[in-house]
Amino acid sequence: EPEVTQTPSHQVTQMGQEVILRCVPISNHLYFYWYRQILGQKVEFLVSFYNNEISEKSEIFDDQFSVERPDGSNFTLKIRSTKLEDSAMYFCASSEWQGEDEQFFGPGTRLTVL
Amino acid sequence: QKEVEQNSGPLSVPEGAIASLNCTYSDRGSQSFFWYRQYSGKSPELIMSIYSNGDKEDGRFTAQLNKASQYVSLLIRDSQPSDSATYLCAVNGVTGGGNKLTFGTGTQLKVEL
Numbered sequence: 001e002p003e004v005t006q007t008p009s010h011q012v013t014q015m016g017q018e019v020i021l022r023c024v025p026i027s028n029h030l031y032f033y034w035y036r037q038i039l040g041q042k043v044e045f046l047v048s049f050y051n052n053e054i055s056e057k058s059e060i061f062d063d064q065f066s067v068e069r070p071d072g073s074n075f076t077l078k079i080r081s082t083k084l085e086d087s088a089m090y091f092c093a094s095s096e097w098q099g100e101d102e103q104f105f106g107p108g109t110r111l112t113v114l
Numbered sequence: 115q116k117e118v119e120q121n122s123g124p125l126s127v128p129e130g131a132i133a134s135l136n137c138t139y140s141d142r143g144s145q146s147f148f149w150y151r152q153y154s155g156k157s158p159e160l161i162m163s164i165y166s167n168g169d170k171e172d173g174r175f176t177a178q179l180n181k182a183s184q185y186v187s188l189l190i191r192d193s194q195p196s197d198s199a200t201y202l203c204a205v206n207g208v209t210g211g212g213n214k215l216t217f218g219t220g221t222q223l224k225v226e227l
Contacts, residue, residue: 031213033213033214033215035215042202042217042218042220043158043202043204043215043217044217045214045215048213048214055213056213056214058214089157091157091158095213101146101213102148102160102163103148103213104160105150105157105158105159105160106157107156107157108156108157
């Protein structure tokens, strides 16, 4: 069964450093998303992406964040200058189309900022 | 502020019983409703989706939607210890064109032997 994959599973970085989290969405899906979950808190929407541009972004997704689809399979989230409060699980998700459709989540990347 | 509310639990049920999980949402424009299961340290796993009022059954799971009351529920029949997890209610209002899911905090379910 097709699934969303993410790398790395765990990323440790120093405050102020840049990190890139990588995702490979399900191959026939057209919509891609990033969510995050701080330990013990709810899953929060960051950004959605379709047709090589951002469809919607949350207040969390400020100028330090960016997303890119550098090739036909990868979807990346870049955090330019990490802060302690960026420590969280970051989940990539994809869906086949907009509207009444289901989002499937990858296993996540645990980001730890020291 | 669009909110999704769930009782955090824990909800404890004996093995073989029916577990009933509830969720309310604030945005009347919400179009799509989902239940995800999340084991500790893992990612959300989609269990059910529901888009119109009424019941939708899939195996041991039944989702119920009442848009007038802004209420979604999940019933798990014949609960098993492997069902012990946190169940997340998620709502998609399709506002802004971005297909954003808003999640509740989740209800922790414990199925006891």
